[in-house]
Amino acid sequence: MSESLATQSSVRPVRIEVCDVGPRDGLQGLARFVPTARKIRLIEDLADAGLRSIEVASFVSANAIPQMRDGAEVLGGLRRRPEVTLAAFIPNLRGLEDAARLHVDRVTIATYASEEFSKRNVNATVAEANERMRAIARAAEQGGIAARGYVSCAIDCPFTGPVAPARVAELAEQVLDAGCAEVFLADTTGRGTTASVARLVDCVLERVPAARLGVHFHDTFGQGLANVATCIERGIRRIDASIAGLGGCPTARGAAGNVATEDVLLLLEGLGIDAGIDVARVAAIGAELCDDLGIRNDSKAGRALASRADESRRVV
Amino acid sequence: MSESLATQSSVRPVRIEVCDVGPRDGLQGLARFVPTARKIRLIEDLADAGLRSIEVASFVSANAIPQMRDGAEVLGGLRRRPEVTLAAFIPNLRGLEDAARLHVDRVTIATYASEEFSKRNVNATVAEANERMRAIARAAEQGGIAARGYVSCAIDCPFTGPVAPARVAELAEQVLDAGCAEVFLADTTGRGTTASVARLVDCVLERVPAARLGVHFHDTFGQGLANVATCIERGIRRIDASIAGLGGCPTARGAAGNVATEDVLLLLEGLGIDAGIDVARVAAIGAELCDDLGIRNDSKAGRALASRADESRRVV
Numbered sequence: 001m002s003e004s005l006a007t008q009s010s011v012r013p014v015r016i017e018v019c020d021v022g023p024r025d026g027l028q029g030l031a032r033f034v035p036t037a038r039k040i041r042l043i044e045d046l047a048d049a050g051l052r053s054i055e056v057a058s059f060v061s062a063n064a065i066p067q068m069r070d071g072a073e074v075l076g077g078l079r080r081r082p083e084v085t086l087a088a089f090i091p092n093l094r095g096l097e098d099a100a101r102l103h104v105d106r107v108t109i110a111t112y113a114s115e116e117f118s119k120r121n122v123n124a125t126v127a128e129a130n131e132r133m134r135a136i137a138r139a140a141e142q143g144g145i146a147a148r149g150y151v152s153c154a155i156d157c158p159f160t161g162p163v164a165p166a167r168v169a170e171l172a173e174q175v176l177d178a179g180c181a182e183v184f185l186a187d188t189t190g191r192g193t194t195a196s197v198a199r200l201v202d203c204v205l206e207r208v209p210a211a212r213l214g215v216h217f218h219d220t221f222g223q224g225l226a227n228v229a230t231c232i233e234r235g236i237r238r239i240d241a242s243i244a245g246l247g248g249c250p251t252a253r254g255a256a257g258n259v260a261t262e263d264v265l266l267l268l269e270g271l272g273i274d275a276g277i278d279v280a281r282v283a284a285i286g287a288e289l290c291d292d293l294g295i296r297n298d299s300k301a302g303r304a305l306a307s308r309a310d311e312s313r314r315v316v
Numbered sequence: 317m318s319e320s321l322a323t324q325s326s327v328r329p330v331r332i333e334v335c336d337v338g339p340r341d342g343l344q345g346l347a348r349f350v351p352t353a354r355k356i357r358l359i360e361d362l363a364d365a366g367l368r369s370i371e372v373a374s375f376v377s378a379n380a381i382p383q384m385r386d387g388a389e390v391l392g393g394l395r396r397r398p399e400v401t402l403a404a405f406i407p408n409l410r411g412l413e414d415a416a417r418l419h420v421d422r423v424t425i426a427t428y429a430s431e432e433f434s435k436r437n438v439n440a441t442v443a444e445a446n447e448r449m450r451a452i453a454r455a456a457e458q459g460g461i462a463a464r465g466y467v468s469c470a471i472d473c474p475f476t477g478p479v480a481p482a483r484v485a486e487l488a489e490q491v492l493d494a495g496c497a498e499v500f501l502a503d504t505t506g507r508g509t510t511a512s513v514a515r516l517v518d519c520v521l522e523r524v525p526a527a528r529l530g531v532h533f534h535d536t537f538g539q540g541l542a543n544v545a546t547c548i549e550r551g552i553r554r555i556d557a558s559i560a561g562l563g564g565c566p567t568a569r570g571a572a573g574n575v576a577t578e579d580v581l582l583l584l585e586g587l588g589i590d591a592g593i594d595v596a597r598v599a600a601i602g603a604e605l606c607d608d609l610g611i612r613n614d615s616k617a618g619r620a621l622a623s624r625a626d627e628s629r630r631v632v
Contacts, residue, residue: 190620193586194545222579222616223586226542229510256616263538270509270539300538300572304506 014273017238019053020046020261021216023074024089026246028058028067029257034293036070040077045285046243047084050277051261055108055240057088059095075102087148091122096136099145106146109133110186111175113168114157117188121152130174137179149175150184150216154200156191165203173207182212182238187227190220190256197227201234214238217259219245219298224259229267239264244286245298260299262286280305330589333554335369336362336577337532339390340405342562344374344383345573350609352386356393361601362559363400366593367577371424371556373404375411391418403464407438412452415461422462425449426502427491429484430473433504437468446490453495465491466500466532470516472507481519489523498528498554503543506536506572513543517550530554533575535561535614540575545583555580560602561614576615578602596621 023043027034043056056078057071071088078086080103087106088099099107111129112118118126133149140147154168168185175183185200192200197215204213215231215238217224228239241264247257265279283299287306290297297303339359343350359372372394373387387404394402396419403422404415415423427445428434434442449465456463470484484501491499501516508516513531520529531547531554533540544555557580563573581595599615603622606613613619 193583195586195588219616220620221582222541222576223582225538226545226583229542229545256620260538266537266539267509267542270511272511300535304536304572 014271015237016232016268016273016275017053017214018051018261018264018268018275018277019055019087019214019238019240020051020243021055021240021258022046022243022246022261024055024058024068024087025240026242026244026257028065029246029248030067030293030295032293033067036073036077038292039070039074042243042285042289043074043078043086046282047081049281049285050275051282052083052276053085053087055087055089057104059088059090059098072098072102075104090136092132093136093139096139096143096145100143104145106148106181107136107140108148108150108184109136109180110150110152111171112152113163113171114153114160116159117153117157120159126171130171130178133175133180134178141179147180148182148184148214149178149180150186151175152186153188154185154192155187155196156189158189162191162196165200168200169204169207172204172213176208176212182214183208184214184216184238184240186216187218190218190223192217192227193221193223194226194230197230198234201231201236205234210235210237214240216240218247218256219259220248220256225263225267228259228264232267232271243282243299244290244302246289246295257298260286260302262299262302262305266301330587331553332548332584332589332591333369333530334367334577334580334584334591334593335371335403335530335554335556336367336559337371337556337574338362338559338562338577340371340374340384340403341556342558342560342573344381345562345564346383346609346611348609349383352389352393354608355386355390358559358601358605359390359394359402362598363397365597365601366591367598368399368592369401369403371403371405373420375404375406375414388414388418391420406452408448409452409455412455412459412461416459420461422464422497423452423456424464424466424500425452425496426466426468427487428468429479429487430469430476432475433469433473436475442487446487446494449491449496450494457495463496464498464500464530465494465496466502467491468502469504470501470508471503471512472505474505478507478512481516484516485520485523488520488529492524492528498530499524500530500532500554500556502532503534506534506539508533508543509537509539510542510546513546514550517547517552521550526551526553530556532556534563534572535575536564536572541579541583544575544580548583548587559598559615560606560618562605562611573614576602576618578615578618578621582617 058068062069085105088104172183241261242258245260283302283305286302374384378385401421404420488499557577558574561576599618599621602618
């Protein structure tokens with residue numbers, strides 16, 4: 001399959017959009033506040049390395065996620081570039097107002113494939129969360145902001161276990177019907193493996209076009225990159241990833257972040273897919289960030305590439 | 317593809333042999349000597365958890381790899397079980413004598429898909445390494461010991477770069493012709509990605525039956541599990557893996573070990589393949605080993621599962 005894709009790509013170049021969610025989904029789990037200037041620098045660095053889609057902020061309550069309280073300053077301090085799409089997560093219409101005021105290119109909003117998770121996460125039924133999403137998507141459309149909808153717990157709910165692919169497909173279709181430009185399947189718990197991900201994607205693709213579908217994997221159980229590969233084989237062209245595999249909660253043993261951007265970029269490179277991103281530079285950015293924050297670099301590709309760069313510096 | 321395999325498996329159960337190479341390929345890179353009793357305990361623990369194939373020793377020069385100097389004591393101290401195949405790596409006929417004397421079930425021997433690597437690693441041309449392999453395989457056959465041949469640098473050579481799949485296929489065929497029961501493709505540098513691995517396996521399968529082919533991935537660049545998934549899709553049923561992702565050299569930044577046994581087991585579980593191995597127990601073994609040795613657990617599945625076990629212990 002990989003080979004057929006590689007063959008394909010020599011005829012018709014495959015384009016993949018890699019969105020780095022590190023500055024938002026990655027950093028938000030860190031207990032120690034990352035200075036606004038360091039956040040801005042990370043985003044600028046990623047854009048310099050060729051990333052064209054970056055999730056940079058979350059307009060949620062500062063009490064709920066203190067790490068994200070400086071979203072307005074981050075967006076205000078960034079040098080804007082027409083070729084880079086900056087996204088922000090928003091939970092409600094008020095968040096949309098913030099995003100609009102700060103000229104965010106795209107808002108990301110969520111719905112849930114599990115009633116229990118929805119209840120615990122946003123204190124709403126899935127029907128209510130869907131209604132909220134529709135209202136936001138409608139308002140975003142009127143305001144000329146693109147909206148991307150996430151179906152959380154697309155594989156598994158931490159409270160109630162496995163989720164039926166048909167239910168996710170139904171929700172994915174509703175996300176697009178609501179006016180979202182794209183819908184993303186999020187494996188919140190990282191429980192997905194190639195088999196369950198393949199079943200899910202095949203089921204969703206019966207109701208949603210591949211061009212508007214994306215995936216977001218947490219790598220809690222080490223299955224993230226294999227899952228990404230499975231999705232690319234199935235025609236998915238939008239992949240979330242996180243610099244240095246950031247995410248999860250580093251203070252909790254066993255927690256893990258998103259699939260690492262560096263690892264995904266090597267996979268794409270192998271497939272002959274040119275994402276226009278300098279992977280060595282991304283690895284250096286991740287290594288430096290982890291050094292600065294005093295956290296472990298959770299990208300194996302990132303660690304290996306950055307250590308090689310060190311070696312060549314030593315030789316020089 | 318995964319789905320077709322899952323569907324298949326409901327008709328005709330797929331059997332996969334997972335060989336844990338942790339006690340050999342995993343431990344050998346550790347600078348600090350692991351006590352013989354701890355090595356024995358690791359092997360016994362893995363067998364208790366259901367592993368039926370374990371690489372336990374290496375009969376190489378004690379000067380070259382001091383960590384492996386107690387192979388005879390390890391094999392002498394183990395409780396033997398008819399259902400568990402114990403393997404030892406040997407570099408020459410003298411190693412075969414050691415292995416025979418200690419009733420090793422299977423010896424593993426190597427050849428090289430790169431002249432430069434062969435020269436630097438064993439100070440021999442590939443033709444000489446092949447001749448050595450043939451002599452060992454012949455003697456092993458006469459002694460009633462199974463031999464498994466590895467083609468190292470099957471994707472890439474650290475000194476000379478990418479390796480042609482056709483060259484690897486030729487060598488793989490020679491390994492079987494030499495009298496080895498199985499041939500393994502080893503991605504020594506971890507540079508393989510799904511595309512290059514797919515090309516390699518497709519090429520090798522033109523000359524070698526899938527039933528006699530196995531793979532051995534290092535996870536240096538985080539591609540290991542995706543590569544394993546690609547191989548399983550292609551009918552490969554023999555997979556090397558290492559408890560806690562052990563291997564490489566923990567003192568060298570950026571080095572990484574083999575693909576982790578725990579991560580592979582979750583992949584198989586997702587595919588509906590029953591390897592007869594208790595993954596929670598394997599995770600606990602890996603976590604305890606890393607604690608004892610004071611090293612990082614490099615299996616994400618292992619960390620996540622072991623931390624969950626801790627949680628449930630806390631609840632109880």
